[in-house]
Amino acid sequence: MGRDLNLKEFSKQIGLSQTTVSRALGGYPEVNPKTRARIVQAAEQFGYRPDKRARSLATGRSFNIGHVLTSRNKTELVNPIFGDFIGGLTETSSAVGYSLSLTLTEAAQEEAIYRKLKSEGAVDGVVLQLPRPNDPRIALLKEIGLPFVVHGRSTNVTTEYAWVDVNNRRAFERATQFLLDLGHTRIGLINGDETMDYAMRRRSGFEDTLKAAGVEADPQLMSRGFMTEDNGHAIARDFLSRPDRPTALLTSSVILAIGARRAIQEANLTMGKDVSLVCYDDDLSYLSNRQTVPVFTAVRSSVLLAGQEIAKMLIKQIEEPDSELSHVLLEAELVVGQSTGPVSKPFI
Structure with missing residues (x-):
């Protein structure tokens, strides 16, 4: 539109009173939820933004x-x-x-x-x-x-x-079981910061799933830290340089997985053949894993x-x-x- 609508113009445009519009967008609870939703949708459509200072004075809130x-x-x-x-x-x-x-x-x-x-x-x-x-x-x-x-x-x-x-625990149970079903028993975990609750839940899902399958988790193949590409690369490179290297890796983010993939390539190994890789994927807009056939097998939540x-x-x-x-x-x-x-x- 050529210019911003004021409250009077916007209310007339959608056929509702100025009071109803003002109270709906001001957060007053007595407004009917369907009416509020209709007003919010129309405000987005017409680019209407109520005066924040006026709303703050009326409601006592900062918004x-x-x-x-x-x-x-x-x-x-x-x-x-x-x-x-x-x-x-x-x-x-x-x-x-x-x-x-x-x-x-x-x-x-x-x-x-x-x-x-x-x-x-x-x-x-x-x-x-x-x-x-x-x-x-x-x-x-x-x-x-x-x-x-x-x-x-x-x-x-x-x-x-x-x-x-x-459900971080369940996500890593599923990822670990998927690798076990493919025959992998030597699996490296590249986790996030385990002082954080989410990373603790992921580790417990990983360890408990291995234990239930009769597989002993190797503490030397479990790492934690910042979820950066460099960290994923360094940890995966260390794991893969060992004589008894893992046949699969599980990472706590797609960012770590990108670093791990680089380490796999540098070791002259083929991802998906010599070394399998599963990651947690936050469904990022900037680092999408949504190709027709995704690059990474992942447990995904947006x-x-x-x-x-x-x-x-x-x-x-x-x-x-x-x-x-x-x-x-x-x-x-x-x-x-x-x-x-x-x-x-x-x-x-």
Whole structure:
């Protein structure tokens, strides 16, 4: 359109009163859900954006969603996985008039930052990523009364909280069993940071599936660390240089898998024939594994979809404070690609 619509023009365009439109986009809970959905869809279609300052004055809310990154995880800013997650989060929240507020701080200042965000009314709720077992942030946010949704789960936290997670344990059970069914018993694990809950669940899925099959996991073939291409390359190169090298590798991201594939090629081995490779795939827009026949066999779940789901869940908490806390457990699908095959017989 040639220019932005104001509230009066937009309301007339869709045949509803200015009051109804304003209250629907302002997050007032008494608006009929179907009417709200219709207004939100029309606002997106016509490019209408209500005045944020006016809404804030009317509701006492900031219409900001907070996300705090500390010195422990600030490298996430250049991680394609984080990029897709934030894309899903902002796509959904901006459609109903919320902005994302990103704060960078030192780990020692994290508690103070959350308390400041709450006391100043700078955000209406926050997203927690990369939870650890017994994550203290959950109790803190409960204490100060700031709505939040966790991307993942925190083992041993018994208090009720909202979360969206992938069934990481089940995903790695399926991936490991797939390799076992192909005859692989010597499997290397290239995992993420195992101080994080998701990586602990993936490792337990891997180890327990081997144990159930009567296969002993080799601690020398299990590694953990940052999920970078360089790290995947270095670890896979180390594993493959051993006399009793693994016949298969399982990696915690497609980024690690790209590095592992490079190491396989440098060792003059053929991926899918000499060495099989399965990865966890966040279905990244920047590093797609969705070819007609995918390059990598993978357990796949969209991190962009997770971001969208978390935005919906958090905004509902903000706008309907008495609503029940929600939990969403996503299952990863197993996608067979070019990177796996039956175990090859040893050369004699």
